[in-house]
Amino acid sequence: MLKIAIAGFGGVGRATANLLLSRRHRYRRIYGTDVRLVAVCGSNSGLYDANGLEADRLNTLEPALTGLDFVAASGADILIEAGPSDFRTGGPGLAYIRSALSDGRDAIVISKGALVHSGRELRRLATGSGAMLKISGAAAAALPTxxxxxxxxxxxxxxxxxxxxxxxxxxxxxxxxxxxxxxxxxxxxxxxxxxxxxxxxxxxxxxxxxxxxxxxxxxxxxxxxxxxxxxxxxxxxxxxxxxxxxxxxxxxxxxxxxxxxxxxxxxxxxxxxxxxxxxxxxxxxxxxxxxxxxxxxxxxxxxxxHGTEPLATAAAALKDFEHIVSTRSADRPLS
Ligand SMILES: NC(=O)c1ccc[n+]([C@@H]2O[C@H](COP(=O)([O-])OP(=O)(O)OC[C@H]3O[C@@H](n4cnc5c(N)ncnc54)[C@H](OP(=O)(O)O)[C@@H]3O)[C@@H](O)[C@H]2O)c1
Structure with missing residues (x-):
């Protein structure tokens, strides 16, 4: 089983969640693994369910379910980060990505800020912990770069x-x-x-x-x-x-x-x-x-x-997700 958390739940975060949920049968069929979306959060609210959130629950977030500790406590194996891009400060995504990579959790990054501001540090963290850092969504998304x-x-x-x-x-x-x-x-x-x-x-x-x-x-x-x-x-x-x-x-x-x-x-x-x-x-x-x-x-x-947004960006992030799943499946069998 693979547990996913999404930090940053605006247009792109929501599109990614919905696409991920709609593709669960594909992930089971191709990679033989159950994918659960266990946590999502915006700046001051979110949702958590250890058994996996369903699409019809994503419209109403609950106050205070957000932040680094919330995402870490969700037990997610993979973080999808889709917060605002701010390359001058790294944006709120920087702390989430740092935390995931330091703990050895794979990160799929859609915002650009942290990658521009602290790219070298994030690459080092990923190398040090063995976590995968995937960034297609931040590098023109649906355009393969x-x-x-x-x-x-x-x-x-x-x-x-x-x-x-x-x-x-x-x-x-x-x-x-x-x-x-x-x-x-x-x-x-x-x-x-x-x-x-x-x-x-x-x-x-x-x-x-x-x-x-x-x-x-x-x-x-x-x-x-x-x-x-x-x-x-x-x-x-x-x-x-x-x-x-x-x-x-x-x-x-x-x-x-x-x-x-x-x-x-x-x-x-x-x-x-x-x-x-x-x-x-x-x-x-x-x-x-x-x-x-x-x-x-x-x-x-x-x-x-020429893709329609935000679906095209969500699909680029989930392409990264499949790269991670197939690499990890080759490394060690997923349950
Ligand atoms: N839109 C596109 O087509 C597109 C394409 C490629 C890449 N991108 C990138 O994707 C990212 C998201 O874009 P978007 O259009 O979805 O933006 P958006 O609608 O403004 O959503 C941003 C989300 O980040 C959340 N957020 C802000 N601070 C946070 C924090 N400290 N912790 C957790 N969440 C926080 C916001 O929460 P609140 O709702 O509570 O404020 C909101 O849910 C951006 O970095 C953008 O550059 C977008």
Whole structure:
């Protein structure tokens, strides 16, 4: 049996819980294990049931059932962390992840803050305790980034990474380019559609893209980048004149996180790049995301995705879950 706890129970946490519960028969069939969701919590309330929570109980949380001790006492083997992302402090997720990894419990991390703020420490904790730390949800989620580099391109030397990693800014830039509407109008549209934050600066100023790039660099490529190592520019200052000039030249502007590894040196940053129609990245429209990786032996690989949120992120986290279950099943039989 495998017991799961989810810390951070907003849109993504709830979607993850529901998807996990709906896939229990799959886990039993493929891995031969019963999966129980024993605890969920938000900032000041939560739920616990040693026998496993069912979907119809998840709507009403009980006060005070939250915090590190609550999650640890739940006896969960695996933590899924889906709290707010705050890369300046690590966010509330940092303490939950630290606690799980220190105790040897596997962690699936969806928020970016802790991974950017304290990635090195968390990697050390995981190595020290033998816990698995999985981070697909934090690294562009449904777009395969970590697994692409870690598995599909295994053994190759990565020379360059280019990613359209933020759906909100891509939507805004696409609307401004294709429909000729202004930044503020595009933003209002995205906010009305529920996929741009009330305060969109993390997305529009490039910080979310930078956080994902940094996580990819540090967790898969073995680099030790800090935010200060990246030059970060967003889309908030793009002018109608620039848009017109790019359109006249047949170029599509995209907000791109890029990383170049050359002769032992690293150049990393976020900013607008323009692509001709012959380039696949020119066709990544709306809320889609994409990554292009150039390696020494496999050349260029491009991956694109367009998933509906928050389901797509929940599915990315549960892909990590299955990686853990299959690895652990190979290590030691699960009851
Ligand atoms: N939305 C997406 O499509 C998407 C995609 C990829 C990654 N992400 C990442 O996923 C994470 C969650 O996103 P979301 O859209 O679900 O956000 P959200 O709706 O704001 O949910 C955040 C949750 O974290 C909880 N929380 C805050 N402080 C906590 C604490 N100290 N202990 C336990 N829980 C705490 C909140 O509790 P209260 O409700 O009590 O405040 C809330 O339940 C974010 O880091 C985001 O960057 C989101």
């Amino acid at each position: 970590i697994d692409l580099l870690d598995q599909s391109l295994l053994g190759c030397n990565v020379l360059k990474v280019e990613g359209i990693l933020n759906a909100t800014s891509n939507y805004l830039l696409d609307a401004m380019t294709m429909r000729g509407i202004g930044f503020e109008d595009a933003l209002q549209e995205a906010q009305a559609g529920g996929f741009a934050e009330a305060d969109p600066r993390n997305d529009t100023e490039g910080w979310d893209t930078a956080a994902k790039l940094l996580i990819i660099a540090n967790f898969v490529l073995g680099l030790e980048l800090a935010m200060d190592d990246l030059s970060v520019e967003g889309i908030q200052s793009v002018t109608p004149r620039e848009l017109k000039a790019w359109a006249a030249d047949g170029l599509a502007p995209k907000l791109v996180g890029s990383l170049v590894l050359e002769k032992g040196a690293v150049r990393a940053g976020v900013g607008i790049r323009t692509y001709p129609p012959s380039d696949p990245l020119a066709h990544v429209g709306g809320k889609s995301k994409a990554i292009r990786v150039t390696t020494d032996a496999m050349g260029e690989t491009v991956s694109m995705s």
